[in-house]
Amino acid sequence: MAMNSIVAPIEIDVPFPKPPVELSADEKNHHRSLIVELLKRHNAVLIAHYYTDPEIQSLAEETGGFVGDSLEMAKFGARHPAETLIIAGVKFMGETAKILSPEKRVLMPTLEATCSLDLGCPIEPFSEFCDQHPDREVVVYANTSAAVKARADWVVTSSIAVDVLEYLAEQGKKIIWGPDKHLGRYIQQKTGADMLLWQGACIVHDEFKFNALEQCMALYPEAAVLVHPESPQNIVDLADFVGSTSQLIKAAKELPNKQVIVATDKGIFYKMQQAAPEKELIIAPTAGEGATCRSCAHCPWMKMNVLQLLSQVFERDDNEIFVDHDLAEKALIPLQKMVNFANDIQVNVKSNI
Structure with a gap:
């Protein structure tokens, strides 16, 4: 099974936006x-x-x-x-x-x-990368430009990425995946798919730090740790549950723990608190060795x-x-595949209830 870092990360030379002016x-x-x-x-x-x-x-x-x-x-x-x-x-x-x-x-x-994943996957180098491996199905994350989507065979969100790649792996398909390297690695481990990974990363999820999270877990030993799969491997390894935004909200509601440490953008707390009003929500730390606090767990864009x-x-x-x-028209084809696949999953789930 291939799991190669084929391209160096694209340097993102875009100044982060200034924080908005606070209103009365x-x-x-x-x-x-x-x-x-x-x-x-x-x-x-x-x-x-x-x-x-x-x-x-x-x-x-x-x-x-x-x-x-x-x-x-x-x-x-x-x-x-x-x-x-x-x-x-x-x-x-x-x-x-x-x-x-x-x-x-x-x-x-x-x-x-904008989005660091989108910025880190320009269409020209990504298309060239795809052309070098014509035997592979191109699957891209939704966090990409319309041009990159148009170059792809499939578009996926984190909520159905594992299901789609498992489906393709069962068909013996070899995959080019872009742009998030952490999500790609997670999918490969879950599905066993043969994947070549573009080396992009989300600035929010890439900031969570292993040592700081361990210290946070020590402070809240009864807390469940929820992690988005765009996070680095060592953060995922500490998780009690790994999933997409909607899956993390559901997990916060259903897990018995009264405290929940959350490793994703803290904007999710609004809906998560609605779903689990009795839970104490704690943002996973972005401090510690190597921290830059470029996002401080909230996307500046x-x-x-x-x-x-x-x-x-x-x-x-x-x-x-x-x-x-x-x-x-070209981008609609892989997007429609995603929508149809997601609808089929819902139909199958309902038919098995």
């Missing part, structure tokens, strides 16, 4: 009221990712919108009757929503909200989704998502 309570209420009115006036719906700030997630819920992972966000947008989708997340999520709903207008608070920008989404001309028609 009156300013927040003003922007919230304005957003609610604008959503109604423009027949629009707000769709937010788990990693956005709680005030954005709560606003999505209160206005009939949605909070979820990237796959569920796009599926919700595709089936919702709204003419305009407001995507609070990072740019690839807006692109995915536009590809699955080409007839709808897709706006974002800012198109500058997700944090760009702020109320003041949301209230301006219909005023600006620099925040609408456009995807080239031919590129969108």
Whole structure:
């Protein structure tokens, strides 16, 4: 089984955004009221990712919108009757929503909200890498550009990545995986698939530190440790449960532990606390030897989704998502495979209940 680091990590030479200016309570209420009115006036719906700030997630819920992972966000947008989708997340999520709903207008608070995995997997070197291994099926994580998705045979989210790769491995397929090396390694270990890994990483999950987490576990010896598989191997090794965002929320609710240490973006705490209100949630530490605190367990680009920008989404001309028609058609093929595969899983689960 291959598990090779074929390419060196792409250096990401993009300055991190500055933290947003904190608003007063009156300013927040003003922007919230304005957003609610604008959503109604423009027949629009707000769709937010788990990693956005709680005030954005709560606003999505209160206005009939949605909070979820990237796959569920796009599926919700595709089936919702709204003419305009407001995507609070990072740019690839807006692109995915536009590809699955080409007839709808897709706006974002800012198109500058990006992702280290997307930045670390440019289409030109990734396509060249794929061309060097024409015998392999190309499977990419949803955290990629539309162009990279269009180059792929499959797109997956962390919630169904193991299932898809297990399916492909059973067919004897050899895989090129990109861009997250940690998630790729986790999938390979779970499925035994023959995988060549692109060497990308999420700046949030890559920051969790083994020694600091061990010390945290010593402070909370009764706590369950929940880890997203984008985290390094030594962090995954300490976990009581490893899974996607939606799977981690479910685990927090179902595990008997009253305390839960969580190794993913702390934006997830909003929905996790809803699901398990009686639990004490503790963010896994990013301190310790080798720490940079580039993210401090919260994506700096997700944090760009702020109320003041949301209230301006219909005023600006620099925040609408456009995807080239031919590129969108190519990217839709692996995306639709993912959606169909996820739907088949749900049907099979229901039929076995």
